[in-house]
Amino acid sequence: VLGVALMPDADSDGAVASALPGAPDHAVLVLSSNRTWHVGVAGNALKKVRLSAYVGAGVPGTLRLHASGDARFRVWPAPASTNGTPLLSLTGSPDDVSDYDFPDRFADREVYAEFLGPGDAELAFEFYGPKYDRRHRFRAEATQKIRVYARAIDFLVNETVVTNSLQVAKWESAFSNGYVQAGSYIVTNAVFRRSEFISADADRFRVRVTDERRADAGAVEVALWTEHPGDSTYNAASRVMTLPRVSPGVFASTNLLLVSDWDDAHFNTTAYGVAPNSTNRLFLSQLLSNMCGLYVDGWGQTNVFSAPVGVDVKSVGVDVAIMRTNGVACIDTLDALVQVTLAKERFAQANITVEMGSLVFFDAPPQVDPDNWYVVSTNDPFQLSPGARSVVHEALASVTNGVNNRCLIFVPSIRDTPNHQVAGLATAKYRFIYAVDRAYTDHCLISASQIAPFVSAHELCHALGVHAHVSDKCNLMFSTVTPFTDVSASKRLYIGQTRAMRLGEHVQ
Incomplete structure (x- = not known):
């Protein structure tokens, strides 16, 4: 008995049960003119082709696979294009290979076709005997016409x-x-x-x-x-x-x-x-x-x-430190973590992830009245007050994740000056410029008594290098806290603001 057969996965079910007429894939092929296999362009989506050879063990010869046509495609030995080099390649490259002689004989095996460009093609599987031996100059061939459509x-x-x-x-x-x-x-x-x-x-x-x-x-x-x-x-x-x-x-x-x-x-x-x-x-x-x-x-x-989702995504690490007064935390832990989540959602538009670090509690420094302290020195608007340094020091000393993270420090209340309460304040180094404050800069003080959805995200922007407030009431850097989160809240960023954040030293 001498014969060969070739059957593609024409019904796209991932299997070729048989290469013989009557198989499910054959039933699909006979519906088209000239028994053509219709397939769409799909790089890295390999289609199974079953090869069968019915050749007596004593018959000398070689099994060969041949490709022709103007469609661009490759034939691989395994189900993934990362498995070695293709057996056949018709891609328009000078290194294309249109014939492949199998080194070993087989009864059945599968190869995998990858279709890269539209056009017409033909795949042929043949057995041929040695040309020098007239007694065994046998030849059998099976061909499959292919129409590759743009997809x-x-x-x-x-x-x-x-x-x-x-x-x-x-x-x-x-x-x-x-x-x-x-x-x-x-x-x-x-x-x-x-x-x-x-x-x-x-x-x-x-x-x-x-x-x-x-x-x-x-x-x-x-x-x-x-x-x-x-x-x-x-x-x-x-x-x-x-x-x-x-x-x-x-x-x-x-x-x-x-x-x-x-x-x-x-x-x-x-x-x-x-x-x-x-x-x-x-x-x-x-x-x-x-x-x-x-x-x-x-x-x-x-x-x-x-x-x-995300282009050239960078990250900033954030720790959370919550002040306790007489053993009582100034804010519920979940409410503090919501601030981190809201910051993460806002910073997505800047392609910056907010990576949560440690969450710690710290006691109010003995010299600081949590309800009456202030952040800015009364002697110099570009210098932190001694109380602010003490609060930030105690918070950072409690954090376990190192010095690279920015810290959200939740306190009962904040005054930037002795007579003016604020919802939050960043100890941004562009504002607090003296060397004495350098260890305490670029962190965020957040008032638990005036908490609002985007306070922490707003102050983090300052800590990451966004200097100015804006008059656009939909922008995250609008100076007045908004109590809601819907589409008209102050939560958008301009491309210039996101650029400043991404170029800052704390975003990696």
Whole structure:
């Protein structure tokens, strides 16, 4: 008996039960003209091909695999393209290999095809006897025609394919009219799309599907969601989005945004007079999340795709120190940790993670009255008071994570001067310039009695190098504390502010 057979995974179930007619994959092939295998471009998605050889043990000869055509593809010996070098390669490179002679005979084995570019191709598996021996000059061949269609799923930022990461948005151009909670505050996202913040933000993105098999379709659907590897709090549930056709076989979504907190992702569109589908285009996420999608293509194959969230992500370490007076902590531990979480959510727009270090308690220094102390020296506005040095010293002495972290120091109350209470104050070295204060600078004093959502995040910005307050009431560096967390709260950052933070000595 002499014969060879070749069967691809034409039904894309990950298996090839048999290379003979009657197998499930054969039933798919016979539905197409010339028994052609239709497959989409998909780098690093290898398709199984089964080779069978029915050759008597005493028959001399060689098994060979041959590739031809104008489609770009490779054939690998194992299921991953990291396993060695390809057996065959048609990629347009001078090093391409179109023939491979197997060193050993076999009855059955599997190889794996990777399709890199559209076009037509043919894969041939043959047995041939030695040319010098007329008695054994046998030859058998099995061929498979292949049609490779264009297929791709991309994330686009400013119409450029993003291959590394997406960014949490800053809500640029999102707001008009001062700072009023829901009702009279205007989010510029008009129902008729004359002006909308999603399409104005520099970090907006779109999803584009290229599927040549659906060249005549008017639209396709994709499912989109986010996943965080360590905190499901920041997972956005899957939603189906319709991508209208922009050209034959090419479909693209409207503009989408990544946001870093629940309030942004689920804000009340009715209260703000915003297009009702706006929140469907906002995806809750956090740095190190993945923006994920699923698309069932024209071949019925399920394609899962993703991109990480965050570009050139850096980090800042944060310790928490809570003052005790007569053995009683000035703030509940969970309330203090919420401040860290809110800072983490705000700093996502700067591509900075907030890494929690130690949480400690310390006693008020004996010389400091926790209810009446002040931070700034009465003799010099650029110098810390002795009481401030004592408080920061006691807090840092209790911390166990070293000197590189910034410390959030929670105290019963804070006065920057003897007669003026504040919600928080950073001992920023750009303000407290004398050498005597150097050991105590770039930490944050937070008033437990005037706690508000973004006080710690605001003061951390100062400690990380953001000097000035701004008049924009939606910005995190607005000088007045806001008591709420919704979309119109003081929690956005400008790109210049994020740049200053990232260039500072405490962000690694």
